[in-house]
Amino acid sequence: MQSININNAITQKVFLPATNNNVEVYLQREDLIHPFISGNKYYKLKYNLEKAKKENKETILTFGGAYSNHIYAVSAAAKLFGFKSIGIIRGEEYKPLNPTLQFAVDNGMTLYYLDRKSYRNRTDKNFREDIAKQFGDVYILPEGGTNELALKGTGEILQNIKTDFDYLCVPVGSGGTLAGLITGLNNGKKVIGFSSLKDGKYLSAMIRELISNSSIRKFDNWKINHDYHFGGFAKISRELIEFVNCFKKNNNIQLDLIYNGKMIYGINDMISKKYFPSNSRIVAIHTGGLQGLAGMKSKIEKLYKSSYSPFK
Numbered sequence: 619m620q621s622i623n624i625n626n627a628i629t630q631k632v633f634l635p636a637t638n639n640n641v642e643v644y645l646q647r648e649d650l651i652h653p654f655i656s657g658n659k660y661y662k663l664k665y666n667l668e669k670a671k672k673e674n675k676e677t678i679l680t681f682g683g684a685y686s687n688h689i690y691a692v693s694a695a696a697k698l699f700g701f702k703s704i705g706i707i708r709g710e711e712y713k714p715l716n717p718t719l720q721f722a723v724d725n726g727m728t729l730y731y732l733d734r735k736s737y738r739n740r741t742d743k744n745f746r747e748d749i750a751k752q753f754g755d756v757y758i759l760p761e762g763g764t765n766e767l768a769l770k771g772t773g774e775i776l777q778n779i780k781t782d783f784d785y786l787c788v789p790v791g792s793g794g795t796l797a798g799l800i801t802g803l804n805n806g807k808k809v810i811g812f813s814s815l816k817d818g819k820y821l822s823a824m825i826r827e828l829i830s831n832s833s834i835r836k837f838d839n840w841k842i843n844h845d846y847h848f849g850g851f852a853k854i855s856r857e858l859i860e861f862v863n864c865f866k867k868n869n870n871i872q873l874d875l876i877y878n879g880k881m882i883y884g885i886n887d888m889i890s891k892k893y894f895p896s897n898s899r900i901v902a903i904h905t906g907g908l909q910g911l912a913g914m915k916s917k918i919e920k921l922y923k924s925s926y927s928p929f930k
């Protein structure tokens with residue numbers, strides 16, 4: 619498998635439909651570092667995989683939903699760095715496998731399915747003991763890959779940004795990427811995370827906790843915006859799809875619909891509402907996630923079909 623190339627992560631000026639107050643937007647193209655281990659996921663895995671090597675673990679075990687970018691990236695990273703991998707998937711097994719899980723299996727990942735109720739216990743001590751009993755001495759990565767080592771890795775994204783800026787924007791799922799950027803930035807520039815979750819109000823406290831575990835400094839230069847989740851995680855609308863298509867036409871850059879499309883939509887909307895002062899420069903991190911588009915196909919088709927249907 620092709621190796622990671624962080625030099626591919628260019629900092630690229632982009633055009634948005636809302637162009638108020640001479641605000642400039644740059645996209646930090648972390649989606650380009652690898653075809654499969656793209657965006658933030660590589661940085662979250664980097665020091666975890668190093669630790670796993672040091673501890674002589676042969677197998678990486680992790681958790682995720684059936685369309686998870688994390689499962690997809692871990693399967694590829696495990697293969698690239700010489701580990702076996704196990705994916706514990708939330709919910710039932712469906713055959714044929716969706717493109718995300720088929721890719722994981724093709725990379726050698728062994729999948730196990732866990733009903734939603736048991737899945738909720740995945741961080742409990744008993745559950746961890748059961749894993750050790752069944753799978754032996756494996757390296758366990760939490761769902762989404764967020765832990766202290768992930769923060770250390772995602773902070774390194776900052777070294778790739780080749781322009782000065784006033785605002786740093788990033789999409790938020792489990793919050794590890796945002797937390798790593800906050801602690802890595804260390805200079806008071808403003809950081810805005812865009813929540814992909816409908817009920818993401820708990821995120822701020824969790825991120826504060828993650829930060830306090832890995833830095834003695836306090837940071838108050840960041841916040842999470844909750845206005846652009848479009849109804850919840852992986853929920854989409856025609857407006858969002860059309861915005862992402864228009865962005866692609868204007869900039870020749872594909873955004874995913876779960877994270878980056880929503881963030882850029884939000885930035886555009888905030889520019890039109892004059893949230894950013896004149897002459898501000900924004901850098902938004904493109905965290906990748908394009909594999910998720912394949913799994914969205916039927917959802918998109920349904921959306922268009924149902925809204926054009928005359929039989930409502």
Ligand SMILES: *Cc1c(COP(=O)(O)O)cnc(C)c1O
Binds near residue numbers: 687762793877
């Ligand atoms: C996982 C993921 C995120 C969210 O990262 P967190 O560190 O969990 O907040 C954002 N964008 C993409 C494309 C992802 O795959």
